[in-house]
Amino acid sequence: MQSGPYRVGDVMTRAVVAVGRRARFKDIVERMEQWQVGALPVLEGDGRVIGLVSEADLLPKEEFRDSDPGRVTQMQRLSDLAKAGAVSAEELMSAPAVTVHADATLPEAARIMALRHVKRLPVVDADGVLEGVVSRGDLLKVFLRPDEDLAEEIRRRLLDTLSPAPDEPVRVTVAEGVATLTGRVEDDSLIPLAVRLAQGVEGVVSVDCLLTGTGEE
Incomplete structure (x- = not known):
């Protein structure tokens, strides 16, 4: 890999x-x-x-x-x-x-x-x-990289950067090169960083960010 x-x-x-x-x-x-x-x-x-x-x-x-x-x-x-x-x-x-x-x-x-x-x-x-x-x-x-390879690399990049709430960890899925991030993070300011990290993975076409912060209801 x-x-x-x-x-x-x-x-x-x-x-x-x-x-x-x-x-x-x-x-x-x-x-x-x-x-x-x-x-x-x-x-x-x-x-x-x-x-x-x-x-x-x-x-x-x-x-x-x-x-x-x-x-x-x-x-x-x-x-x-x-x-x-x-x-x-x-x-x-x-x-x-x-x-x-x-x-x-x-x-x-x-x-x-x-x-x-x-x-x-x-x-x-x-x-x-x-x-x-x-x-x-x-x-x-x-852009021919398999979707699962892209998802795994995004997960690795996010692992040491984000601190997801225990009850709802960040989930990453990729379909046709489009990455979707869902879940909740403890610090709202980390959401833009998560998007940049995912967009930085070569082969990712775009990122759909559905992350929320702990301050959001």
């Missing part, structure tokens, strides 16, 4: 297809099709990630195939026009690559993806050597 917060290393894909900087355009497309991926890390000889080539990097070649862009377009789309004429990974890749370490938390990885507008991140060690790839889909794997 998972103990502590999930890390990128817990959900990342370890078997990763990559290309070298001299990989040719057609070879890149063929590898993407073969492995059903939308981007490939570009590596130096020692496995260090130096960039990432994605479908978005390849599309300008098709977009500008039969067009003659005017001066304004040329100024606005200079990078894309350069990629339209590119033939190797080195010319096509986005560099430096946006990467993440295996010990990063899933929220940290999600924030990087959102801020940098990327769908996947190469996972690298301290030397920048490729260890895997984490995608948006990988980050969503925590």
Whole structure:
């Protein structure tokens, strides 16, 4: 059973297809099709990630195939026009690559993806050597955790924090990822804390708090 917060290393894909900087355009497309991926890390000889080539990097070649862009377009789309004429990974890749370490938390990885507008991140060690790839889909794997696993983790988190009245202990149930907390606590101020603890369990979709304090009738 998972103990502590999930890390990128817990959900990342370890078997990763990559290309070298001299990989040719057609070879890149063929590898993407073969492995059903939308981007490939570009590596130096020692496995260090130096960039990432994605479908978005390849599309300008098709977009500008039969067009003659005017001066304004040329100024606005200079990078894309350069990629339209590119033939190797080195010319096509986005560099430096946006990467993440295996010990990063899933929220940290999600924030990087959102801020940098990327769908996947190469996972690298301290030397920048490729260890895997984490995608948006990988980050969503925590929502596949069984409801009972979620309930057990919430109970563990609450056990040392709340002091329920002996006649009505806090009960935790989870259905379809939605956690429901029922019962009575001795200190009303602990109710918001209980909600935060339950919401902090990875895989929980939402929390329905029905807890009451001893001062409530």
